[in-house]
Amino acid sequence: MAETMNGLKRTSYCGRLSKENIGKEEVVCGWVQKQRDKGHLIFIDLRDRTGVVQLVFDDGTDREVFEKAASVHSEYVLIAKGMIRQREAINTEISTGEIEMYVSELRILSKAQTPPFEITDKSKVKEELRLKYRYLDLRRKTLQEKMILRHQIAKVTRDYFYENDFLEIETPMLIKSTPEGARDYLVPSRIHHGKFYALPQSPQIYKQLLMLSGFDRYIQLARCFRDEDLRADRQPEFTQVDLEMSFVTQEDIMDMLEGYMRRLYKEVKGIDIPKMPRLTFNEAMERYGSDKPDTRFGMEIINLTEQVKDSSFPVFANAIAEGGSVRCIVAKNAAATLTRKAIDKLTEQAKGIGAKGLAFIRWADEKPNCSFAKFMSEEELTALLNTLGCEQGDVVLIVADKDRVVLPTLGQLRLTLGKQLELIPEGQYNFLWITEFPFFEWDEESQTWLAMHHPFTMPLEECLPYIDSDPGSVRAQAYDMVVNGVELLSGSIRITDYELQQKMFEALGLTDEEIEAKFGFLVDAYKYGAPPHGGAALGLDRIVMTMCGCDSLRDVVAFPKVQNASELMSQCPSPVDQKSLDDLAIAITEMEKEEE
Template identity: 50%
Template sequence: MERTHTCGELTLDHVNETVTLCGWVNKRRNFGALVFIDLRDREGITQCVFDEKISEQIVSVRNEYVLQVTGKVVERQDKNPKMKTGDIEISVSDVKIINSAETTPLIIANQTDALEDTRLKYRYLDLRRECLQNNLKLRHQVTMCARNYLSDLGFLEIETPILCKSTPEGARDYLVPSRISKGSFYALPQSPQIYKQLLMIAGMDKYFQIARCFRDEDLRSDRQPEFDQIDIEMSFANEDDIFSVVEGLMRKIFKDTKGIELDEFKRIPYDECMSRFGSDKPDLRFEMEIVNITDIFKNTEFTIFQNILNDKGMINCIVARNAADKFSRKDCDHLTEFVKVYGAKALSFLKYTNQSWSGSIHKVLNDHEKELLKETLQIEENDIVFIVADKPKISLTSLGALRVKLGKELKLIDESKYCFLWVTDFPMFEYDETENRYVAAHHPFTSPKAEDVDKLISDPAHCYSRAYDLVLNGYELLSGSIRIHDQNLQEKVFEAIGLTQEQAEEKFGFFLEAFKYGTPPHGGVGIGLERLVMILAGTENIRDVVAFPKTASASDLMSEAPSGVDENQLKELGLMIQKNDGK
């Protein structure tokens, strides 16, 4: 008999039915003449009971053996409310050992003591754990929800090439050598950016794709070298049109997967976001905003602050409410080392306890400055103020990082909340110290704001773009922009980032050629699928929502990739391996 049901669907409604289940042995328990086996598949676990006659056939069976059992569904006397199938069990009349299994190198359970390297080396075993299977189910739900929602809005799912031309997009490309054109290379796409814009020029109007992307960049817990994004592009659309589509998609995904009705999607311009939170991806689930207190010290006699202000620096702070007693001098020293990672030279602190000030700089501040601080920051008993005086960017970013750290350590974050934020009006350019020139902050096809077009060449530092990010709980969930659709404007942007006409033609010639034949206004986004699923799954590690992830060194411990290749393969490609000695 073939399998009739999964191990997660039988209920009291199936009592007295004869069924056949297939799955892995999750647990075996011997009770004299009776043997109990919990049989597991992707959908759940069902308890199976073997009497003395049948149990003789499973003497050798242990965890992770693959069995097929046939028997009658009976009501359990000792019901287990923690199991979906806890009201019933199978009285087994026939059993077949489909396959045996050696002792596994890791425990197949949600709580496993295996090191991550072991889990990744035996990923096919790790994926048998219910928590990871649920994550992949969730990922499937999200992708299907996106497909159905966008299709219903008239978007077409269109695939774009994986083997494409290397173009500068911020990260290093993964290169693929051509066997036919020796010495030439394809690049794996960092995103479908150029192709989706070409689809708009082609008149496709509304495009989407669950797009595979590749970036050779330093990895971290929320980043993988290969990843998926829900890629969306629209013609004849402005920011509000795009925001509406994305917000509708997010509401649909959260409703269908979590049963959650989302609150308002806030919007904050980039400059305001940086000044309030010290980050362009702030976590809005808690307060503790940055406050600019530069004016309080404009006439200070504290030499360090004087020197910083004379050097066009600024003084910012954050206040941890009712937390002064939680930070010793040693704790504050550790926090000082933390902000130094972000370039800050020092972290000052002031405590307000027993109606008086104490801390690292309270003796060098005058009474007027202390009173202004108390009034401006609305200081109350047991508050502690953390201050960074430095160059504006360093002061803000270091306090922004400290804000997140304190939010976690002081348990200020409401883990049940989902706070979305559109960060808008990003700078058009950022200055690259190594190349001594301005580069595109987003990508070179991002449209500048209309009022800043005249600043592209004359004042790039104060030129803003029509780029936007969607942030969720401190993670950048998507990035997007309204694109340039005017050929002359595109050439002007290339000029602003130091690309000559010849260089632009070399890198983007086919794309610029397309601009000559009628390009519609268009814009879009790329939504990080793994980050979205990671947040929905309640994990902080992106590897938990990827079936076969890479390590932080971009290696696959299971397949042992990357690896060497046969010498004949290199000869076919016209390649030679350069050894460490340069030969």
């Protein structure tokens, strides 16, 4: 039977013991990382969230204690009392490597079966198995460090915003379903049959109402939910650092957020973040082909349209004639890596993004190899290479099409080559702001203008006259913060004028009935005096992910979902009993599987 702690109380964490504790009697608790039986000596590495300390037993001490230590296996839970002493052989790999505990009393609090995988950072095991036994996976040092880092970030966040007069206010988790851009998670009502709550995609409407209520500055570490397809930087449930400010301009909000990020990186990482540069949306797309560019390396997009406007190459000529452009990226000293086979793979990637193909110039030998050479004289090719600053060893990748195809295609190829050619420096954080986002985007399928943001975003004042006549030129008072190609936050100044809000709803094609059904309570609130306000939402999970240098949110969330939005450990979602369904007046319809 397991023993109890009665009479023993932990005096220190394993990893916090040091030379200062030598000569003192201490009590530690934890899990057995490793047991080594040398016959007359037994060593146990005991682990808790702070680290590992070595326990020592010899056969000259209490026989019962020695035999108990001999029976211990990995992941047993122990409490041990003993004297801290200098260690003979120093272990430089652990923080307690200069000391050890000579144990006088040992209790086995819980025995453990052999785990399905070794609980060390060096263990090579499939992610599916680790997620199935996530509670064991979370015992690993690297994962525990990430969870502790997440806690530190949350603490600094609250400290910073509290010091800047923000109030932490909770908003509801069961809300009205409103269009936010993704599918809602719906919760059926037991009392109101046929009606549903939605889990919040964000507290957007509520935080605006808090500004109308006079709270002036609001902050919340808010849980949010979106029923959308998952990817590496997306989970169905996530945490936002959600904030809103009254009587402020866009500059005020951006300064507050920039100060927060500087404080966060200084306190948590010991890194000084310089003043963040700014790019408009159009500048970011033109230079990097992305509204969240990774600026840790160059390889910016170059516009060749003017240079090749008289070209007889049909791909270039047709794209320009149809109002498109011809653009490229130059991969310096990449000819050895970017073989013809490698370029073919990049061509397939370009087609997958939407391009019709990929033209190239590969200058590996004395003469460059140009995929469209027969449409260009040697002098024209030389002039083109000179314009691009190309030398032997370089590769030029060219896309010709509408800008909405060309720019994102080259942007993706740029990122692929940045990784493939190892151009991205480790341990560097490049922050920047993206501003002046388009207010509307043209939807080819519906042949209509759609809002790029939620419908409460304020257009730039100089753009207001063009909302009806030229929607494509309207820019928003919206801003994103980006680091290393990851969008950390998005925010905007909100519309507070009742008549302008109605106009924006109409521009989005909403009828009076739809406005009333979806946003009636918010529209009514504007009639009672709304202060100018704006705010933002920062992805807490993404902040942790980028700080840790991880590639997936699953690495920084305690109990994550996998790509099909299920949790492997608890096996949710799962069926519920018939009574629960009857209480909710819900019937499950079996769908016939479609033949493949």
